[in-house]
Amino acid sequence: MRFLLPLIIFLSLGGLPAHGKPHVLFIAIDDLNDYISPLDNHPGVQTPHFERLARRSVNFANAHCAAPVCHASRVAIMTGVHPVRSGIYRNMFGARGPRWRHESKVLEKAVVLSQHFRNHGYHAAGGGKIFHTLQWTPHDSQNDPEAWDEYRGDPNNPIAPDWPRPKLTPDEQAGLTKGRPLGGNSQLFGAAPLEVPDEKTGDHMVVDWAIEQMKQQRKKPLFLAVGLFRPHIPWEVPKPWFDKYPLEDIKLPPHREDDLADAHNHGRTHWHKWVVENRQWEKLMQGYLASISYVDHQLGRLLDALDATPGMKGNTIIVLWSDHGFHIGEKANWEKFALWDQTSRVPLFIHAPGISRDGAKTRKPATLTDVYPTLCELAGLPVPEQCDGLSLVAQLRDPDAKRERLALCSFQFWHEKIPSHGVADERYRFIRYGNGFEELYDLQNDPHEYENLIDDPKLAPVKTRLASGIPPNPAPLAVLPKDSPHHRANQGKR
Ligand SMILES: [Ca+2]
Numbered sequence: 001m002r003f004l005l006p007l008i009i010f011l012s013l014g015g016l017p018a019h020g021k022p023h024v025l026f027i028a029i030d031d032l033n034d035y036i037s038p039l040d041n042h043p044g045v046q047t048p049h050f051e052r053l054a055r056r057s058v059n060f061a062n063a064h065c066a067a068p069v070c071h072a073s074r075v076a077i078m079t080g081v082h083p084v085r086s087g088i089y090r091n092m093f094g095a096r097g098p099r100w101r102h103e104s105k106v107l108e109k110a111v112v113l114s115q116h117f118r119n120h121g122y123h124a125a126g127g128g129k130i131f132h133t134l135q136w137t138p139h140d141s142q143n144d145p146e147a148w149d150e151y152r153g154d155p156n157n158p159i160a161p162d163w164p165r166p167k168l169t170p171d172e173q174a175g176l177t178k179g180r181p182l183g184g185n186s187q188l189f190g191a192a193p194l195e196v197p198d199e200k201t202g203d204h205m206v207v208d209w210a211i212e213q214m215k216q217q218r219k220k221p222l223f224l225a226v227g228l229f230r231p232h233i234p235w236e237v238p239k240p241w242f243d244k245y246p247l248e249d250i251k252l253p254p255h256r257e258d259d260l261a262d263a264h265n266h267g268r269t270h271w272h273k274w275v276v277e278n279r280q281w282e283k284l285m286q287g288y289l290a291s292i293s294y295v296d297h298q299l300g301r302l303l304d305a306l307d308a309t310p311g312m313k314g315n316t317i318i319v320l321w322s323d324h325g326f327h328i329g330e331k332a333n334w335e336k337f338a339l340w341d342q343t344s345r346v347p348l349f350i351h352a353p354g355i356s357r358d359g360a361k362t363r364k365p366a367t368l369t370d371v372y373p374t375l376c377e378l379a380g381l382p383v384p385e386q387c388d389g390l391s392l393v394a395q396l397r398d399p400d401a402k403r404e405r406l407a408l409c410s411f412q413f414w415h416e417k418i419p420s421h422g423v424a425d426e427r428y429r430f431i432r433y434g435n436g437f438e439e440l441y442d443l444q445n446d447p448h449e450y451e452n453l454i455d456d457p458k459l460a461p462v463k464t465r466l467a468s469g470i471p472p473n474p475a476p477l478a479v480l481p482k483d484s485p486h487h488r489a490n491q492g493k494r
Helices: 004-012 048-055 070-079 113-119 202-215 239-243 269-277 281-308 368-379 393-397 457-467 488-493
Strands: 023-029 058-060 123-128 222-228 316-322 348-351 407-411 420-424 428-432 438-442
Touching: 023 281, 023 368, 048 281, 048 348, 058 393, 070 113, 070 368, 113 123, 113 222, 113 368, 123 202, 202 222, 202 281, 222 281, 239 281, 269 281, 281 316, 316 368, 348 368, 368 393, 420 457, 428 457, 438 457
Parallel strands: 023 222, 023 316, 123 222
Antiparallel strands: 058 348, 316 348, 407 420, 420 428, 428 438
């Protein structure tokens, strides 16, 4: 009876369709950090649909990206191969197609997650930003068009260049000093309301497309990947989202002026200097929070559509992840490109019908490379040999289930010659930089990583244990393969 009852309930909800496989709704969010209400709950943040998702999934509250940059993180998720084996630690631009197959020998024949599902009877549809691309570099994308049955729009240009942009005042007219990050007057690093309704914005259109995908009747189970671009910069969403966060109510994140005194120099303090000099900190925070609530709304639309679609409700695995965390001035840093918890930790929610203990939260360490084998196990697919991750199904069934694997996030800083690595267990975080500098934090007592405890003799065994999570011979940094047919300079020669 113990086993029969869930089965009866499951069958009464509609049961498995003829193909006997669950659908997969795979939601990628760009640059979303832990400010959402089911994680750290930044004061005033409004994310009701993330809460709704948390109630119907397991919240992996100690999940980490494999690399703290879009391209490297996304290739790692979609192939299951960690940067310490692929050598892809950084962003690389100027691609049209899966150039990462030539950036890294290990990835040359890697099977993309969506392709793996296709190989096992799924229909794979993708839209928006799954592999790396940017709103302001049209036709620069590392998507693999071969890995999908269909893609929204041009798979080599997943973020259409017709996305709206606001009317902006040039920096000098706005009284801002020269030196805005990403170029003067470029306004890429900025926040401004769009004078268009939600319906005309890029992510909304991607979600419209995803909703249509759900409605279509197919004989095959569906692997539906939806890549949302906000809250990536530029922080441009319609005005009602800004109105939710009046400037005078904005709270800055917890921070200390001298926080970098015992920490590695991330090389990006000039961004923070410009922000503070120009009194833009609150304004940019407002734009980031507005963008988070906008994307929360898009998540709500996806959940509504799933629940309204016969055959999907009760029979769809949901996974939602962000490609890395984000700094809004913490440690005098903006964006990502670091190895602290603020950059490395990501939202990760997984629902598996009849399996996940929905509503639970766990601090068992997870790396986003674990998503690939987890989805394979849930859908009854073999795990390809290329995969470095370890399935999280045990933690889905029991969020307290023992897990010895540490979370590993790797990056090579611009001014260093070898990669750096951050390792997390349930409580501590150890970072070993390419220049030999080390940091150790106790997240339980010091969640903002203010105090580097590396010299505390009592914690020497902790350091040794966490350091064991760094492989002895990580792959060297992959170099840009200029001779790749997927390099944009070579496109005319094909
Ligand atoms: Ca990103």
